[in-house]
Amino acid sequence: MHTDQTVxxxxxxxxxxxxxxxxxxxxxxxxxxxxxxxANIPIWYADLAKPGFTPPNWLFAxxxxxxxxxxxxxxxxxxxxxxxxxGRTAAVTLFFVQLALNSLWSFAFFGxxxxxxxxxxxxxxxxxxxxxxxxxWKLDRGAALLLVPYLVWVSYATLxxxxxxxLNG
Numbered sequence: 001m002h003t004d005q006t007v008x009x010x011x012x013x014x015x016x017x018x019x020x021x022x023x024x025x026x027x028x029x030x031x032x033x034x035x036x037x038x039a040n041i042p043i044w045y046a047d048l049a050k051p052g053f054t055p056p057n058w059l060f061a062x063x064x065x066x067x068x069x070x071x072x073x074x075x076x077x078x079x080x081x082x083x084x085x086x087g088r089t090a091a092v093t094l095f096f097v098q099l100a101l102n103s104l105w106s107f108a109f110f111g112x113x114x115x116x117x118x119x120x121x122x123x124x125x126x127x128x129x130x131x132x133x134x135x136x137w138k139l140d141r142g143a144a145l146l147l148v149p150y151l152v153w154v155s156y157a158t159l160x161x162x163x164x165x166x167l168n169g
Contacts, residue, residue: 013079022076029099030068033106040110048115051163067150071099074146078139091135098128115165122158129154 013021041057078091101124109118129151137144 012082018076018079021079022072025096025099026068026072026075029103030064033103036106036111040113044113045110048164049167051160051167053163054160063153067153070146071095071150074136074143077143077146078136081139085139087135087138091132091139094128094132094135098125098132101125101128109161115161115168119158119161119165122154122161126151126154126158 012018075092075095078088078095081088083089101121105118105121105125108114108121129147133144133147133151136147
């Protein structure tokens with residue numbers, strides 16, 4: 001259990017600010033990625049050759065909504081730790097690095113209509129997620145475990161992205 005009351009100057013991020021920091025960037029990444037993705041599904045993505053393990057298009061929105069919620073909650077938990085907690089700043093920084101890569105993937109794959117660019121970004125994203133989970137685990141195992149479904153889904157998405165690149169290259 002984490003408390004917001006510790007040594008003066010080492011308190012956790014205040015609750016309202018914590019909520020804003022955890023939720024708004026995740027929502028912004030989701031909206032930005034969604035806009036570029038939705039615009040290209042009927043125009044470009046629909047015409048791509050896809051492997052047999054491609055899920056139906058309707059599945060992506062609920063999966064990503066759930067994953068973004070888990071990500072925001074994991075960050076909220078880390079932000080509840082004292083600001084001076086060793087590893088906290090690195091964990092938060094890595095969270096935002098992976099979030100930027102997460103959003104960049106949509107622009108690379110759908111925006112640039114490049115499965116190869118998407119594959120490059122998603123491989124970097126997996127490395128960033130793994131790098132983020134390590135300090136999360138050291139700080140709050142519950143927060144780290146919240147990120148496991150995200151890692152699993154992005155790993156699956158990497159296989160899907162790679163297969164689409166191969167089939168359409």
